[in-house]
Amino acid sequence: MPTPFTFVRLQYRSGNWDTDQRMPSNLLHSLVEYTTVPVVEQEKVISLESAELFRYPFCYLSGHKLVQFNAKEKANFVKYVQNGGFVFVDDCNHDIDGLFARSFEEQMRVCFGPKALKKLPNNHALYKSFFKFEEGPPTTSFELNGWGDDLVHDYLKAYEVNGRIGVLYSNKDYGCEWDYDFRNKRWLAEDNTKFGVNILMYALTS
Amino acid sequence: MAILSKDQAEALLKKALSYSKADECEVNLSGYKGGNIRYARSTVSTSGEEENMSLAVEARFGKRSGVATINEFDDASLEKVVRRAEEVARIAPESPEYVPMLGPQTYLPSNAWFKSTADINPEYRAEAARKSMALADSKKLTSAGFWEDRSGFNAKMNSKGLFAYNQSSDVDFSVTMRTEDGTGTGSGYVTRDVSDVSKLDTAAASEIAAQKALGSMNAKAIEPGKYTVILEPTAAVDLLQNMFGSMDARSAEEGRSFLSKTGGATKLGEKMFDARVTITSDPTNPEIPTSTWAGDGRPHEKVTWIDKGVIKQMPYSRFWAQKKGVKGLPMPGGFIMQGGTQSLEDLIKGTQKGILVTRLWYIRAVDPQTLLYTGLTRDGTFYIENGKIKHPVKNFRFNESPVIMLNNLEALGKPQRIGGNLVPPMKIRDFTFTSLSDAV
Numbered sequence: 162m163p164t165p166f167t168f169v170r171l172q173y174r175s176g177n178w179d180t181d182q183r184m185p186s187n188l189l190h191s192l193v194e195y196t197t198v199p200v201v202e203q204e205k206v207i208s209l210e211s212a213e214l215f216r217y218p219f220c221y222l223s224g225h226k227l228v229q230f231n232a233k234e235k236a237n238f239v240k241y242v243q244n245g246g247f248v249f250v251d252d253c254n255h256d257i258d259g260l261f262a263r264s265f266e267e268q269m270r271v272c273f274g275p276k277a278l279k280k281l282p283n284n285h286a287l288y289k290s291f292f293k294f295e296e297g298p299p300t301t302s303f304e305l306n307g308w309g310d311d312l313v314h315d316y317l318k319a320y321e322v323n324g325r326i327g328v329l330y331s332n333k334d335y336g337c338e339w340d341y342d343f344r345n346k347r348w349l350a351e352d353n354t355k356f357g358v359n360i361l362m363y364a365l366t367s
Numbered sequence: 368m369a370i371l372s373k374d375q376a377e378a379l380l381k382k383a384l385s386y387s388k389a390d391e392c393e394v395n396l397s398g399y400k401g402g403n404i405r406y407a408r409s410t411v412s413t414s415g416e417e418e419n420m421s422l423a424v425e426a427r428f429g430k431r432s433g434v435a436t437i438n439e440f441d442d443a444s445l446e447k448v449v450r451r452a453e454e455v456a457r458i459a460p461e462s463p464e465y466v467p468m469l470g471p472q473t474y475l476p477s478n479a480w481f482k483s484t485a486d487i488n489p490e491y492r493a494e495a496a497r498k499s500m501a502l503a504d505s506k507k508l509t510s511a512g513f514w515e516d517r518s519g520f521n522a523k524m525n526s527k528g529l530f531a532y533n534q535s536s537d538v539d540f541s542v543t544m545r546t547e548d549g550t551g552t553g554s555g556y557v558t559r560d561v562s563d564v565s566k567l568d569t570a571a572a573s574e575i576a577a578q579k580a581l582g583s584m585n586a587k588a589i590e591p592g593k594y595t596v597i598l599e600p601t602a603a604v605d606l607l608q609n610m611f612g613s614m615d616a617r618s619a620e621e622g623r624s625f626l627s628k629t630g631g632a633t634k635l636g637e638k639m640f641d642a643r644v645t646i647t648s649d650p651t652n653p654e655i656p657t658s659t660w661a662g663d664g665r666p667h668e669k670v671t672w673i674d675k676g677v678i679k680q681m682p683y684s685r686f687w688a689q690k691k692g693v694k695g696l697p698m699p700g701g702f703i704m705q706g707g708t709q710s711l712e713d714l715i716k717g718t719q720k721g722i723l724v725t726r727l728w729y730i731r732a733v734d735p736q737t738l739l740y741t742g743l744t745r746d747g748t749f750y751i752e753n754g755k756i757k758h759p760v761k762n763f764r765f766n767e768s769p770v771i772m773l774n775n776l777e778a779l780g781k782p783q784r785i786g787g788n789l790v791p792p793m794k795i796r797d798f799t800f801t802s803l804s805d806a807v
Contacts, residue, residue, distance in 0.1 A: 253592075302799060303591065337593060340593055341771075341797050345774055345775070349737055350737045350739075
């Protein structure tokens with residue numbers, strides 16, 4: 162019996178980590194629907210200060226506000242990523258240069274050096290790890306407002322360790338985009354959580 | 368006199384039909400008397416009154432059809448318009464969607480006409496507008512409103528023996544109130560429509576617009592995202608009407624609508640919405656009485672379109688119903704969405720965190736197959752916390768589908784008439800606001 166996948170959310174002391182509460186169960190539903198990966202049905206919240214996080218290959222970190230790791234949080238984050246863990250980080254603000262974006266990017270500089278986060282090319286393995294996204298990351302409804310005021314972040318950034326993504330960083334607010342009851346998915350023209358499946362499958366298989 | 372009694376209309380239509388030499392002939396007579404008044408900045412800017420009567424004749428030879436209209440009713444004119452329709456029919460191409468004219472039908476008795484509304488005169492309209500403007504003046508608000516009333520009849524007769532007659536009356540009133548220049552950005556809106564004008568109090572309605580305007584000054588920006596919303600009936604009706612207008616059976620069977628399934632099947636009989644969603648129509652409903660027959664002569668009946676979330680009926684054109692070998696119901700004149708007993712205030716009281724939406728505006732379709740729409744909130748958008756309106760918020764652009772919205776129901780209030788329909792205020796979770804708007 163393979164180990165079931167646990168969706169781990171990272172709790173950090175600064176800012177707000179408790180966002181998009183239905184998003185994990187929606188992504189877990191997609192994982193069950195499209196793949197054979199066994200899952201734990203409930204998300205697990207783990208403090209970034211806790212060594213418990215090292216038991217899991219995937220973590221999610223999000224928020225709207227300040228991200229400022231304390232010494233323990235920083236040490237755990239660096240160690241987790243360097244040891245092969247995968248953190249999906251999603252900015253809940255749908256603007257550019259918001260507080261989360263500025264402070265999180267600063268934390269990445271502190272943790273991994275000034276050029277840690279790099280733009281991911283649209284032909285990266287992430288975009289082919291389960292479904293194919295030839296044009297890179299799919300847009301969200303928060304970006305496509307019509308009327309010429311679109312603000313689309315057409316790439317994601319990542320910190321890679323030995324050619325593998327350790328931190329996947331999104332300004333696109335996928336968390337809000339996927340924060341709905343999974344039963345409503347059937348009314349969408351196309352399931353917009355498919356890219357979430359790619360992220361999880363990349364994290365579990367690469 | 369533009370409004371004929373049933374007997375007068377029948378006599379005139381019989382005479383018109385007597386001139387016909389076509390294979391099939393149908394005559395439609397309609398007449399109305401009505402008026403309007405418009406005001407802005409506490410001044411009436413336009414007002415008018417009109418009456419008119421018009422006859423349309425459709426003549427058919429085989430599958431060729433021609434239509435001519437006239438608004439003179441002496442014998443020579445009646446014969447002239449019938450001849451003209453016949454001339455057009457002879458040179459028209461054959462209709463690939465021809466259906467024979469209907470024979471005699473049985474209709475429910477209509478209750479859509481009110482003497483109170485038919486008796487409206489210019490003084491009545493002026494007084495209605497004055498009350499609204501006076502209320503705005505007393506609160507130092509700028510008002511812009513429009514009132515339109517109409518009473519009339521429609522009658523139809525054809526060479527197959529069908530005869531239908533209906534009288535109706537309606538009043539539409541709406542007013543926008545704004546705070547004065549320089550004092551903020553408050554805006555409020557209210558709209559009312561009635562068949563019986565004695566049910567319409569422009570001062571009471573205007574009070575709501577005034578409260579919204581005064582309450583929505585200096586709105587704070589909050590972040591777009593998914594919020595629990597309370598949609599007032601004025602906000603909900605446009606999305607629901609768009610959904611209802613997309614329920615046509617042919618669109619569904621041809622794969623073009625939200626009720627389509629691949630391979631030509633439809634979602635008839637499937638549960639599409641929350642179990643509290645039941646939508647019916649009834650031409651004799653005393654709150655929203657409509658004509659008891661459709662424009663094509665078919666009777667309007669009491670129909671349950673959506674029952675406890677399950678699609679029970681779809682409207683059919685006569686052509687599509689014949690092609691499919693089904694009875695096929697026409698699109699009704701108005702729909703009735705069942706609600707609960709709570710008032711809007713009760714819904715607000717029961718909300719921990721949410722947004723009260725007065726009105727959705729400038730709605731445009733994004734994806735017809737999922738019924739995704741976009742548009743803006745306007746004229747009073749408020750943040751609710753712990754059961755109370757806490758402060759006004761800046762307007763949003765929304766991206767939402769009424770199908771998803773009706774799956775995310777939290778609570779329904781008491782239905783009220785809006786745009787010829789009965790719609791409850793609705794509390795809905797996860798309503799998607801995608802960006803802020805500078806509109807007020």
